[in-house]
Amino acid sequence: MSDITKDIIPVVIGIDIGGTNTKFGFVDKEGNCLEEGSMPTKAEQEIKQFLPRLYQSIDDLLKTISIPVEIRGIGIGVPNGNYYTGTVEDAANINWGKMVPLAYLVQEHYKLPTVLTNDANAAAIGEMLFGVAQGMKDFIIITLGTGLGSGLVANGQLIYGHDGFAGELGHLIVDPNGRFHGNSNQGVLEAYVSATGIKRTAFEMMAKMIEPSPLRDVSFNQLDASMITDAALKGDAIAIACFEYTGRLLGMKLADAVAHLSPEAIVLFGGLTKAGKYLLEPTKKYMEAYLFPIYRNKVKLLISGLEGKNAAVLGASALIWSELEKKKEITVQ
Amino acid sequence: MSDITKDIIPVVIGIDIGGTNTKFGFVDKEGNCLEEGSMPTKAEQEIKQFLPRLYQSIDDLLKTISIPVEIRGIGIGVPNGNYYTGTVEDAANINWGKMVPLAYLVQEHYKLPTVLTNDANAAAIGEMLFGVAQGMKDFIIITLGTGLGSGLVANGQLIYGHDGFAGELGHLIVDPNGRFHGNSNQGVLEAYVSATGIKRTAFEMMAKMIEPSPLRDVSFNQLDASMITDAALKGDAIAIACFEYTGRLLGMKLADAVAHLSPEAIVLFGGLTKAGKYLLEPTKKYMEAYLFPIYRNKVKLLISGLEGKNAAVLGASALIWSELEKKKEITVQ
Structure with missing residues (x-):
């Protein structure tokens, strides 16, 4: 027609x-x-x-x-x-x-x-048709918002799974004895790696570390992830440690995702990516460290082409x- | 033609x-x-x-x-x-x-x-054409031999990944500070869940537990997985504990695999499956416990149809x- x-x-x-x-x-x-x-x-x-x-x-x-x-x-x-x-x-x-x-x-x-x-x-x-994944047949997108969402593409097709609900990487188990998390299991990835997760991390870091930080003047209910991002971009030690910790856990579970799908790229999307290198560098470093050697230095870690x-x-x-x-x-x- | x-x-x-x-x-x-x-x-x-x-x-x-x-x-x-x-x-x-x-x-x-x-x-x-996965479009096979291999099928197609090497679930990270393992990372799944892995587990269990067991008369170099299977089938407490531990770690990582692919079934293949319920029951129990609720009681855990x-x-x-x-x-x- x-x-x-x-x-x-x-x-x-x-x-x-x-x-x-x-x-x-x-x-x-x-x-x-x-x-x-x-x-x-x-x-x-x-x-x-x-x-x-x-x-x-x-x-x-x-x-x-x-x-x-x-x-x-x-x-x-x-x-x-x-x-x-x-x-x-x-x-x-x-x-x-x-x-x-x-x-x-x-x-x-x-x-x-x-x-x-x-x-x-x-x-x-969207990334496959209009963004950074154009022409790719195997890639993963991770959306970092209030929670952590994901979309998996293999052989040029989205993986929906048997019931239509495949691709819930926010619910991977990081630590079975870890943080509690609403309607999911204890210690799942999005309890750590998400806007709400990094806020919880900030409170752990304030408890553990001794450096001063403007974050120490903000209550739990008032703090949001954008404040941590802003502080990191200004060089705040607590905020940078939060992103280091977030990147380590994300990198570790992305290494697991690569062992499943061996994608050409992993695309990160959402507010936390505004921290730039403070998120990307530890994520990349730990992902590479935890990758089975045949996958090392092959997987691109990209920021969404649709951001903004x-x-x-x-x-x-x-x-x-x-x-x-x-x-x-x-x-x- | x-x-x-x-x-x-x-x-x-x-x-x-x-x-x-x-x-x-x-x-x-x-x-x-x-x-x-x-x-x-x-x-x-x-x-x-x-x-x-x-x-x-x-x-x-x-x-x-x-x-x-x-x-x-x-x-x-x-x-x-x-x-x-x-x-x-x-x-x-x-x-x-x-x-x-x-x-x-x-x-x-x-x-x-x-x-x-x-x-x-x-x-x-083989399972898709001739075995228990006939007619399935989304499933995972786990081969339990000397190591742990895997094959992933989504949308009716094998997932080869960008480089042809997708599906190495034996190299998922269980514990970054865990067991050392030849040419892979510390604490990977196959260092625990495999014929060689369960043998290492047996030595941990003999150290931890106090029950008598015929396994206590066998050296590390002489022990093999079939002896642990045989002992479990005879009701040996140490051997049963080994399978419980193996099933817990396998179940936990299978829950992660389901969060990626939401398969119709997971097919287990290889020598360790001869332990029957001693492997299957803890694997199923822990997989279900660690699954994100929307996946629970949906995924079949099957033994290979090509075994033998x-x-x-x-x-x-x-x-x-x-x-x-x-x-x-x-x-x-």
Whole structure:
């Protein structure tokens, strides 16, 4: 199928649903976001109240686009989104209950192909189509936000696993007797390596070390990861020790991930990467030290190519673009 | 291409090269091994001496087959075999040097399609075509021999990784300050979970525990894993504690593997599985305990379906059969 006139631009709608905000945009095949918007998720609302607000916001945004577009499909990134079933299962921090057939509902409304997956998987496809992983067939993305998410790509395909929930590296076991962590096991990776994890590390370091630091004037409830990043960038010894510790644990578990998948690259994404070398150098150093020798000096450690752009919306758009591409292949054959 | 007469049976040659013995057989598409043989690898020999002996042995075996066969291709399982390049790189315990283009050499000799991979990957394909993983698209095989090997399958494809060396779960880090281990890092999984690993565990348990045991009459150099298995099956407390410890560490790292791949099943293969429930029960118990809750009670823990048969030869045969199948698909389209 070719476009009737060259002036109509084919686009998809990319939607990223988070616990706080829902972002969306119209994205063309080259990853240009023609127009984007956002609305509060209101996580306490049921899906019946959320969806009409979403449709209205998207329709309003569409009206602001002055050039003619043809919408081809819809991609959604959402916590606990299951690619296979199109459902959202017990999404953390969103009050939608045990099982919502979100892809079906959106597809019925817009009468357009709709797919969904979790936010980290969407980010992986975003990097593959529009970011630093273009042309790669084997790579891993690690998203460092409130928690630690991941998307794994092997043989050019996202690994969804048997049930659609593969790639939860935030829940790898670092220390079975380690930190407690909400709805997961004791001592899992994201209790250490994430915005909330490094804050807990800062309190350990303040207890252990004797150096003065502006962090010592901040309470646990007031401290956030960006303060630790800022302090590290100013040379603060406690903050730098926090990143060293974070990088050691991340590096150790990335070495394990390499022993599984032997990727071409590992892409880091999210707020903690703003610490630059203070995160990257220890991560690289310890990953290399813990790698089985045949893997050493082969795996690139990269910062996301979508950082600063609306990466989550681009990821969700990439998901549906790659799905439409697959269908085209099947039609052509 | 169809067979000229129905009486000619299409077969492949499956070859499994180990540090001690090299096994080979003629295997049909249903996984029946028509005839099999073996010869000493003589690991101290160079490849130039090994190959003529191998060709001679295979040719001799072919003469013993009384029914007409047509050989379609050759599959090889070999330590450090690289699927992508067809080379063997620094094979542990075999004196072939840094890089041998084994697939090319064998293909040139027989003028038949030839592919190779490492023994655990071949075992994975064997389980998928002929064993307990038939019909599965996402599973992991763990081979418990002198070391711990693994083959990972996702989306119905073996994961070779960027360099062909993915799936080395024996080299996951259990304890960075743990047991020393030859050419790998300190505290890697196979230093604990393998025939040699459980022997080391037995000596720790004899030091720690006070129960009498026939194992206390055996020196380190004389003890082997089968003695520990036999003792466990007779109810020996020390031996049972060894399997409990082995199962705990294996279960913990399998939980990590599930967080990567979310497989339908994990298949265990090799000598240690003869301990039956003494290995399986603690492995299952600890895997479930360390799993992120969304994965619990979903992953089957199975014993290989090829155990007792010549699994390695079947695996190498399955590798080339699946390769010939791929070529057929391309030709058909």
